[in-house]
Amino acid sequence: MRNKPIANVNADLLKERKNCSFDIEELTNLIDGGKNQTARRREIENMLLKNMPFDIIPEECLSAKEKYENAVRKSVALNKIGVELVSQVTKAKELSDLTLTLRRVSDAYFREVTPFLLHLGMFIPTILGQCSDEQVAHWLPLAMQLKIIGTYAQTELGHGTFIRGLETTATYDERTEEFVLNSPTLSSSKWWAGGLGKTANHCIVVAQLYTKGECYGTHPFIVQIRDMDTHMPLKGLKVGEIGPRLGFQTADNGFLVFDNFRIPRDSLMMKHAKVLKDGTYVKIARHSKLTYGTMIFVRVLLVSEMAFNLSKAVTIAVRYSAVRRQSELKPNEPEPQVLDYLTQQHKLFISISTVYAFQFTSNWLMKTYHTVQANMKHGNTDALPELHALSSCLKAICTSDCSAAIEQCRFACGGHGYMISSNLPSLYAFTTATRTYEGDYTVLLLQTARFLVKTWEQVELGNAVTPMVAYLARHQNREAWDESPEGIIRAFEAIAAGVYQTESVRSVSFGQSDAIKDVMKQLSDLYLLYWSLERTGDLLTTLKSTLGSYDGRVYERLMEEALKSPLNQEPVNESFHNEPEPQVMDFVSQQHKLFIGIASYYSYSMTALWLWDILTKVTSELGVGKTDRLPESHGRAVFMSVFNSEMEKSVSSLSAPLQAVLRQLVELYLYYWTLEKRGDLLLVLQSTLGSYDGRVYERLMEEALKNPPNKEPVNESFHKYLKPFIQGKL
Numbered sequence: 113m114r115n116k117p118i119a120n121v122n123a124d125l126l127k128e129r130k131n132c133s134f135d136i137e138e139l140t141n142l143i144d145g146g147k148n149q150t151a152r153r154r155e156i157e158n159m160l161l162k163n164m165p166f167d168i169i170p171e172e173c174l175s176a177k178e179k180y181e182n183a184v185r186k187s188v189a190l191n192k193i194g195v196e197l198v199s200q201v202t203k204a205k206e207l208s209d210l211t212l213t214l215r216r217v218s219d220a221y222f223r224e225v226t227p228f229l230l231h232l233g234m235f236i237p238t239i240l241g242q243c244s245d246e247q248v249a250h251w252l253p254l255a256m257q258l259k260i261i262g263t264y265a266q267t268e269l270g271h272g273t274f275i276r277g278l279e280t281t282a283t284y285d286e287r288t289e290e291f292v293l294n295s296p297t298l299s300s301s302k303w304w305a306g307g308l309g310k311t312a313n314h315c316i317v318v319a320q321l322y323t324k325g326e327c328y329g330t331h332p333f334i335v336q337i338r339d340m341d342t343h344m345p346l347k348g349l350k351v352g353e354i355g356p357r358l359g360f361q362t363a364d365n366g367f368l369v370f371d372n373f374r375i376p377r378d379s380l381m382m383k384h385a386k387v388l389k390d391g392t393y394v395k396i397a398r399h400s401k402l403t404y405g406t407m408i409f410v411r412v413l414l415v416s417e418m419a420f421n422l423s424k425a426v427t428i429a430v431r432y433s434a435v436r437r438q439s440e441l442k443p444n445e446p447e448p449q450v451l452d453y454l455t456q457q458h459k460l461f462i463s464i465s466t467v468y469a470f471q472f473t474s475n476w477l478m479k480t481y482h483t484v485q486a487n488m489k490h491g492n493t494d495a496l497p498e499l500h501a502l503s504s505c506l507k508a509i510c511t512s513d514c515s516a517a518i519e520q521c522r523f524a525c526g527g528h529g530y531m532i533s534s535n536l537p538s539l540y541a542f543t544t545a546t547r548t549y550e551g552d553y554t555v556l557l558l559q560t561a562r563f564l565v566k567t568w569e570q571v572e573l574g575n576a577v578t579p580m581v582a583y584l585a586r587h588q589n590r591e592a593w594d595e596s597p598e599g600i601i602r603a604f605e606a607i608a609a610g611v612y613q614t615e616s617v618r619s620v621s622f623g624q625s626d627a628i629k630d631v632m633k634q635l636s637d638l639y640l641l642y643w644s645l646e647r648t649g650d651l652l653t654t655l656k657s658t659l660g661s662y663d664g665r666v667y668e669r670l671m672e673e674a675l676k677s678p679l680n681q682e683p684v685n686e687s688f689h690n691e692p693e694p695q696v697m698d699f700v701s702q703q704h705k706l707f708i709g710i711a712s713y714y715s716y717s718m719t720a721l722w723l724w725d726i727l728t729k730v731t732s733e734l735g736v737g738k739t740d741r742l743p744e745s746h747g748r749a750v751f752m753s754v755f756n757s758e759m760e761k762s763v764s765s766l767s768a769p770l771q772a773v774l775r776q777l778v779e780l781y782l783y784y785w786t787l788e789k790r791g792d793l794l795l796v797l798q799s800t801l802g803s804y805d806g807r808v809y810e811r812l813m814e815e816a817l818k819n820p821p822n823k824e825p826v827n828e829s830f831h832k833y834l835k836p837f838i839q840g841k842l
């Protein structure tokens with residue numbers, strides 16, 4: 113499809129393409145996984161192009177209700193073709209290639225996401241990973257042919273991260289051989305599941321399993337929630353749409369509340385545990401966390417999702433940068449393409465290399481995932497902790513880097529990048545959510561840290577560890593890892609870039625031409641160099657050590673540090689008397705995210721007052737500098753010094769405690785910005801989360817109930833599209 117010559121191509125773009133040092137088709141084959149896969153992808157793309165309805169009015173110009181209905185209309189058309197194609201496939205590998213192609217092509221039809229994302233991304237994988245063989249035989253064909261539409265409802269108003277804290281209960285009633293589902297509190301309302309608000313008629317519900325008076329922890333259940341004919345919510349359920357959000361606007365994320373809702377015994381997904389008719393609980397799993405399997409799978413998928421989304425953003429930004437000309441550098445000469453500015457290349461090229469870093473790592477991670485799954489089928493769960501640690505940190509880093517890089521791509525497109533039609537805002541809104549869902553960034557990094565600490569203990573005991581973390585043993589050897597720049601960078605490369613380097617080298621080592629190898633090597637080097645420079649600060653603090661100080665005062669420093677510990681500030685810790693659940697505010701990582709916002713507010717207010725008086729002078733000072741780093745540091749220094757001095761002037765008349773707090777804020781601001789470069793400021797609250805009375809869950813539910821989609825129990829798109837589709841009449 114892309115091979116056809118296109119009329120009226122911008123001359124600058126043509127020129128750039130002519131400059132390409134390698135055969136583009138060869139690289140396309142490499143990305144697709146081979147010539148045949150490229151041909152198959154193009155065949156499917158062409159077929160979809162012929163058969164898919166396009167938008168008549170741009171999606172972004174529709175109302176929320178119209179957006180949803182339009183998304184259902186397009187999804188149903190796409191699903192029809194998808195189901196047909198899937199039914200022709202006989203081999204597992206063909207199915208996974210086809211699914212990936214459909215996933216990629218489907219993105220061309222949605223500015224936002226399809227309400228079927230959770231059906232495909234989590235409902236079907238959970239059936240495969242959590243059901244017994246008999247259950248798979250029953251549910252999978254229904255789900256694959258979209259005779260039922262499902263979602264995954266785990267998160268509640270009160271708990272998302274801490275799964276063990278979920279409050280929804282499933283209590284077994286042996287008289288009727290049913291489970292009774294209940295939402296005992298407001299905070300136990302299921303919240304967020306995609307497709308739940310209006311589309312799904314089935315739902316995987318994660319609930320605390322009770323039988324014979326004992327709680328056995330969280331388990332997944334497969335539950336019908338809407339009537340198959342009328343689509344009305346079943347009796348005993350309150351279900352609706354949660355309200356507008358940053359992105360995911362057409363995903364109809366929903367809430368679900370249970371009131372003595374009864375489901376058959378075999379609704380429990382029984383691969384890893386079952387409840388017998390008489391209520392006896394039988395554990396089958398060899399590892400206690402196997403019920404978390406779908407999350408690992410989606411974390412693995414997300415690495416390739418991020419590669420794909422960033423590849424779209426950087427393609428947009430690079431093409432536009434080739435077309436866009438700005439600023440007359442020499443009189444009477446044409447303005448340069450913005451792509452020729454070094455600063456522009458600095459913004460963009462790292463994203464290109466990041467795409468490849470993510471894609472190669474993702475291919476490797478998916479293979480690792482399948483190997484671990486195959487071993488687990490034979491009863492070996494040894495590699496699961498490492499897979500969990502790997503998928504956690506790779507998911508956290510790639511989602512975070514991807515959304516930051518997409519923002520850079522938007523900045524690189526100037527004002528036009530802010531237009532919804534550029535697609536950059538929607539790509540950002542989609543990817544920034546991935547940093548939170550399927551496990552919050554910080555929480556997942558802490559899971560990996562936990563694994564590394566345990567591994568370190570093994571290393572110290574002299575025990576063997578897996579190849580991926582063997583560097584921990586090597587780095588006990590001071591010769592291999594000294595504090596010279598080379599030593600530090602060596603350590604950093606080994607830790608952070610090992611997979612990418614080896615995988616990219618392996619993938620391009622045969623078959624590929626020298627031209628492609630050169631480009632891949634350049635991208636790989638750029639990625640390594642960029643991150644060793646960006647994170648030099650992190651690497652240097654590795655020496656922030658009581659043991660490794662220059663003066664060798666090891667024992668004095670150990671004691672000094674011990675005395676600073678907050679645990680030593682009170683003789684008896686309150687957990688001796690009771691064990692409260694921590695507020696997330698108590699996590700230092702959370703305070704790190706929030707307190708700088710308060711300090712910044714004061715800094716900006718003080719500096720704004722001061723700036724007003726001496727605007728002219730400062731404007732000329734801010735103009736200095738040839739790169740963006742220098743003026744950024746200059747601006748930051750102005751904020752710091754003005755904040756410091758102006759605050760000092762204005763606090764002298766205040767009470768001592770208030771003075772102390774304000775001075776702490778100054779210190780925090782200064783200290784934070786020596787470590788970080790960015791921070792957020794929320795000046796106008798208008799927020800369900802930040803209300804003065806702290807009634808967060810009540811306000812979230814109140815707002816959700818005001819949501820227009822909840823004013824009608826069944827959306828008209830059910831009768832128009834969904835029902836005829838499910839009944840095979842479309």
Ligand SMILES: CCCCCCCC/C=C\CCCCCCCCCCCC(=O)SCCNC(=O)CCNC(=O)[C@H](O)C(C)(C)COP(=O)(O)OP(=O)(O)OC[C@H]1O[C@@H](n2cnc3c(N)ncnc32)[C@H](O)[C@@H]1OP(=O)(O)O
Pocket residue numbers: 190191194195211212214215218229230232233234264266267272273274275276306401402404405407408410413417496497500549550551552555559562563566
């Ligand atoms: C035909 C049509 C065409 C269209 C085609 C389209 C095709 C579509 C295909 C693909 C689509 C791809 C896109 C997918 C997008 C999907 C969208 C998803 C939307 C979002 C969904 C969600 O968010 S669902 C909810 C997710 N929730 C979370 O992730 C919660 C995060 N919390 C946790 O994971 C855990 O609670 C925790 C890890 C943070 C803590 O758990 P817990 O308290 O139980 O454990 P401990 O901290 O006490 O640790 C105990 C011990 O267990 C280890 N451990 C923890 N987790 C795991 C695990 N998962 N596996 C293995 N081990 C685990 C932990 O390390 C500890 O080990 P120790 O040895 O004791 O140290």
Ligand SMILES: Cc1cc2nc3c(=O)[nH]c(=O)nc-3n(C[C@H](O)[C@H](O)[C@H](O)COP(=O)(O)OP(=O)(O)OC[C@H]3O[C@@H](n4cnc5c(N)ncnc54)[C@H](O)[C@@H]3O)c2cc1C
Pocket residue numbers: 230264265266267270271272273274303304305306360365545548549550551552553554555558696699701702705
């Ligand atoms: C667009 C979107 C779609 C979603 N779709 C679904 C879905 O389909 N199904 C579903 O079940 N869920 C879904 N979710 C929910 C999602 O999985 C959770 O929001 C996510 O897991 C984060 O949990 P939380 O909201 O409880 O965050 P919290 O845990 O409350 O996080 C708040 C803050 O506390 C910090 N924190 C929490 N615990 C710790 C700790 N132990 N140590 C240090 N810091 C900590 C976090 O880092 C974060 O800064 C979706 C969410 C979004 C945004």
